[in-house]
Amino acid sequence: MPRIGVVVCWCGHNIAGTVDVTQVTAAAAAMPGVVYAEDYKYVCSEPGQDLIRRAIADKRLDAVVVAACSPSMHEATFRQAAAAAGLNPYRVEIANVREQCSWVHRDREEATVKAVALVQAMVAKARREEPLEALRLPVTRRALVIGGGIAGMQAAMDIADAGYQVLLVEREPNLGGRMAQLSETFPTLDCASCILTPRTAEVARHPRIELLTYSEVREVAGYVGDFRVRIARKPAYVDWDRCIGCMLCQEKCPRKVPSPFERDMGFKKAIGVNFPQAVPNRPVIDREHCTYFEKGKCQVCVRVCPVEAVDFEQRETVREEAVGAIVVATGFDVLAPAEFGEYGYGRYPDVIDSLAFERLNSSSGPTGGVIRRPSDGRVPREVVFIQCVGSRDPDRGRGYCSKICCMYTAKHAMLYRHKVPDGQAYVFYMDVRAGGKGYEEFVQRTVEQAGALYLRGRVARVYPEGDRMLVRGVDTLSGQTVEVAADLVVLATAAVPRGDARELAQLLKVGTDAHGFYNEAHPKLRPVETMTRGIFLAGAVQAPRDISETVAQASGAASKVLALFSQEELVADPLVAVVDETRCAGCFLCRPVCPYQAISTRVAGNREVATVNPGLCQGCGACAVACRSGAMALKGFTDEQILAEVEALCLRTGSPG
Amino acid sequence: MRLTRSQLRSELLARVEEIGGEAVAHCYQCGNCSAGCPLAGEMNVLPHRVVRLLQLGQVESALSANAIWLCAACQACAARCPRGVDLSRIMEALRVVQLRRSTIEPPGLTPDTLARAPQQAIVSLYRKYGS
């Protein structure tokens, strides 16, 4: 019988306050196979880990059970400690007596009885454990970055500068992402395109970055170190290799349509680029609005193109690429404020969202950087900014704070005052959240120097009064309801995930939160990693962030990729399925239930049996349940182990009543 | 005002929350209720401040606010509250608490109003005063 050691953690008062740790330790000592049982104040501390290491050596332990906090907290810590003492790290089990016992129960006796049972279950499991060897996998030293905004570009540059190949995939025809739409940036007021344009050019000409714009990731297979990705390049109906970027086609195209890039306040042509500094500077045809695609005639672009680059027959092309790591940097969207009918967005042209206000400020925007309101082109004398439209609103919007709005609204109020010196800005806010270097100071300047009137409260309704918009709100500080007749109303709408964020997450097998933002592996300690090894996050795909945080995170993600690429081979969790070929009947019921196509057929002697690719297997165990003959086992969670746990948990010894 | 633990956890406050079925802690004082209240102009304490008084444990002050009798239960506040608080239920709870302690005279109506007003409105008005 294996020699098992049990260490019971007090976690200070957290466990010991509710669970009688002495009693648990005494009970553990009497369990079959247990040759050592001890309790300690903080087992995760250095002396605590040392206790484990010494026990392994002194008592010649084959397995260790730690009764402590959730395995999601310190399983890795204790496994490392065990490994340091020469024990196979997969022979460490955690009995979760904190999150699932001491923190949720009050009665000391009941909690103690339960803690004993949980330890007993883990001891039973540990008895049936085999030492497992971590898997070793080769690594393809080439990264895929999805998203060509500021986050994706930063990550791509950092990886490429370190000497590795990068494939940068962007859905739009050009680089730049959300940031390309912005005018100036807080808190320095340097212009967004002044920062962005040199960066896009740098990325485009980097010898180790291959740029795939107007492309989308369609399939992701494989695993860390060896992903197989299918990427579709949408038809631009222009041969970019021939095109010289003269934009004569755009100039001459007779079809004008509202430009989504300009938040529908300006127009674009049915062929052309989103904005003048676009990189790559190559046009695409908007098939939905092109007269030729609608009616079969026009072809003005074909006639004016000096290099015969227009190609109406172009089709989508798909290529397969092998990469070792993936950085997801697909960014965010803004909430369509349709839910907030009381503000009249969509009904009244002079109620716009903040992204539209960015375009009004942008010198390449629809008004050439002069702030004019959409309805009649007048320069607004009074502008009301409404914050938290859809943010911090679990009832009709999103419960979270969108984080960036306080700062960009302050920036908007400041820019507005710079451009319209006799104008007055009003800002309805609930709290000003300006945590960041130079942020609070910036907001104060908006108040003191730009003269913006900050009104603490929400707006209930916005409706027209003559040719102005009447804003009815409250100033909770004075306890008065207030009305402002504004020329323009700007809604700071919630930052939300991209509409198809969940679909991409499913392709990548990355988890999302309730809203559709991608989940990091650990909110504090692994903020740029995902639960899927080899896939990393950068920027607002994970949660709303501003530019400086996004860039920092992108560099963080890049450094994780580089750490991966610096290894000769990768080490993977051995908790995978394995086939006992002598028992496998070759029915292959296991194959359709495997979500990773990890099971294939192998000829063993004169018959076919199932075999598992341990690099693809993620250890879900679906095959083990599907198997009729009991040939398929999931290492670390075998039937014997789970049944042993069940039996231990059902024991009534010492239970009250 | 002096804030005390016993006021913050008073039975009276608990009763208001129980009768109303709403927890005052859910309110984060954005003021949207006051901003859209059609009767805010007549109230000596705005609706969001009634909730604030409750959060501070000042139930008696809340009970003496005329807002609780002016509230027409139009639910504009409830429909727009980002925190999902139905303020009209809190107002009702305050009225109920007050009415169960003492009789409140409903406002007198002129004979002309009584003769011409729709029953629906008259019944609603007297309902509010517990009749």
Next chain:
Amino acid sequence: MSSDWQPRIVGFACRWCTYAGADLAGTSRLEYPATVRLVRVPCSGRVNPSFVLRAFQRGADGVLVAGCHPGDCHYTSGNLFTRRRFSLVKRFLEYLGLEPERLRVEWISAAEGQRFAQVIREMTDDLCRLGPNRKMREEP
């Protein structure tokens, strides 16, 4: 049955959602009855019906099988198998005469600590009403 009799619930919790949801209940200090003991499994699709039968045989009064919400499975499809498999198992156990409340299959996400606590409270209430499981229990 003594008045302080407490049921015993064995819960199979997928490590990504329900186990994490139970952890969240702990982090949020939500109190619930000490009747449940969880077995951590990689996925609710790992739960072989034989595990459930064994729990009942060994005297569990109730069994909870819980995982991610359909569509949110960490392994894409594991919980869909769980859903189909256990709708059969449940009917089979009812056919054997087991009260339907004794086996619950629930979707509890990592964000639903509140819901985890609520399910345990409800199950405990139901089982207190039903009393000990005698139907399938092997006498020790």
Next chain:
Amino acid sequence: MEYRYFPGCTLHEQARNFDITARESARELDIALVELDNWQCCGAVFPLATDALINLVSPYRALASAHAAGFDLVTLCSGCLNVLRRTNRLVATDREAREKLRDFVEMDYAGERRVYHLLEVLRREVTFETLRSRVKRRLTGLHVAPYYGCLLLRPPEEMEFDDVEAPTVMEDFLRALGAEPVDYPFRTECCGAYVALREAKTQAAAQVVRSAAAAGAELVVSSCPACNYNLERVHPTLPVVYFTQLLALALGRDGAFAGQVPDPTPLLRGKSLLPEVS
């Protein structure tokens, strides 16, 4: 289509002309509105206190009676609709409330029936398309400000009547009659409800009418007798009529406008929508 009809107190007394025009219109549209036997006041306001079940006895009884008769319930008063629908929802979703009410009223009912406002019957069952084809006198050129008030729309998750901030049902209804709906900001603001019965300090109702007039309306149409009364009471510059009156008018009846102040008939005559005085 047959329904049990719950007129409510107001339509039975002060606002008989609303009731009459509704019944006339229903006949024209082959809607059988059979008055519910022995109905009594719905209670006028939905009780908001959690411990005020006793106030739900009356609406529960109305719902249970309609159920016993085997029909859904129709009302044309927003107040009644608000109380009946919310009671119905509570009965369907709250077991404890349901059982208490059942034991008290001694009638079995669990929320099986639906409660409709007549506008919803027009939208769902008749459809505005059909209504348009049945109109005998198109209200062409009549600029009407629809007034929703509160009780039809709020609380939105319980009423499920229309978009709470941007409703369209009355506009669609008016278009079906051939009239031109006027958009104005106060159509979903409260008229002051019962609070306005005290000396008229409240500006709410006057503001509604002013806002409608400024937007170019010639007439305000309401869907709640209390709103109708409050709007009329502030000496409005525009006539205020009930939606059933316009409906009856469009279906070829006279609209029963007698005694209303301001009198809508000169306006309607001017548009040739009413026969000249004989």
